[in-house]
Amino acid sequence: MKIGFIGLGIMGKPMSKNLLKAGYELVVFDFNQAAVKEVQECGAEAAASSKEVAEKSDVVITMLPNSPHVRAAVLGKDGVAEGAKPGTVVIDMSSIDPTESKSIGAALQEKGLDMLDAPVSGGEPKAIDGTLSVMVGGKKELFDKYYDMLMVMAGSVVYVGELGSGNVAKLANQIVVAVNIAAVSEALVFAKKAGTDPELVYQAIRGGLAGSTVMDAKAPMMLDGNFKPGFRIELHIKDLNNALNAAHAVSSPVPLTGQLMEIMQGLKADGLEKNDHSSIVKYYEKIANISVKRD
Ligand code: NAD
Secondary structure (H helix, E strand, O other): OEEEEEOOOOOHHHHHHHHHHOOOEEEEEOOOHHHHHHHHOOOOEEOOOHHHHHHOOOEEEEOOOOHHHHHHHHHOOOOHHHHOOOOOEEEEOOOOOHHHHHHHHHHHHHOOOEEEEOOEEOHHHHHHHOOEEEEEEOOHHHHHHHHHHHHOOEEEEEEEEOOOHHHHHHHHHHHHHHHHHHHHHHHHHHHHHOOOOHHHHHHHHOOOOOOOHHHHHHHHHHHHOOOOOOOEHHHHHHHHHHHHHHHHHOOOOOHHHHHHHHHHHHHHHOOOOOOEHHHHHHHHHHHHOOOOOOO
16 A cells, blocks of 8 residues: 655654554655755655655545645645555544534545545654544444555544544544633632642642643643643644634534634734643733742
């Protein structure tokens, strides 16, 4: 099986390298020539366009920033659809709007091509060590066919349902993470304001019902005043924007997501969009006029 890989950014580069290490043949494309060269040096063949990637492969993975990039690379000029043989499957691993996954999938279907949406959670470290969580939507028989290949990049690969379901799961993940970070921020700022050491409050509550993976990952960053990403505010804004669109499309009110979007817009206005999303605490620190950072 020859795999096409389009999008060699923070995530796509290590993911493609893991496929090469596992012995798969890869043909790759990105606008960024330095990234292409780096993956080429690990054994991949370089293509001059997404169309050429599709011409030379049986299955095409895309790992691109957002819905418009996926639409352009797959359905646009010199895109995958122009070069793909009938029966080619596009596996989009980007985090995009699920309504767009369905729409791109329907356009591919008309050309005799198929699609899975398979976004990931875990970030760069898990992309490097091949332990991402992958959530997959599309035809079950295609999921079964590509399961082993996806497992090369992942610690878990879970089938969620029809096309678009992978991105619904990813957006659900992003809602839970954003609201959790805000709850941790609100609680630690309250503790400080009440004259109680936020570090000791964190230690006291982390083993109980309030404890969470988010709390253990983000509270120490807040207490250290360390906002190095991690996951950038600007990417989380992109995901919440997709969550708001996708939720409104099915008349599902998402009041907390709306609130978190406005908090993140405030952080962006303060020039913090490149910071880790744990800097949500900075919004709370500003309105309460206090800092939770250790002295
Ligand atoms: P990135 O910006 O680092 O990389 C995207 C790459 O796509 C770039 O190299 C860019 O040149 C390329 N690109 C854009 N349009 C293209 C086109 N039409 N044809 C070819 N190449 C094109 O992004 P990333 O951090 O690797 O994220 C990719 C996706 O994974 C995003 O949807 C993101 O939300 C998601 N994600 C990221 C993380 C993370 O921690 N970075 C974690 C989980 C999921």
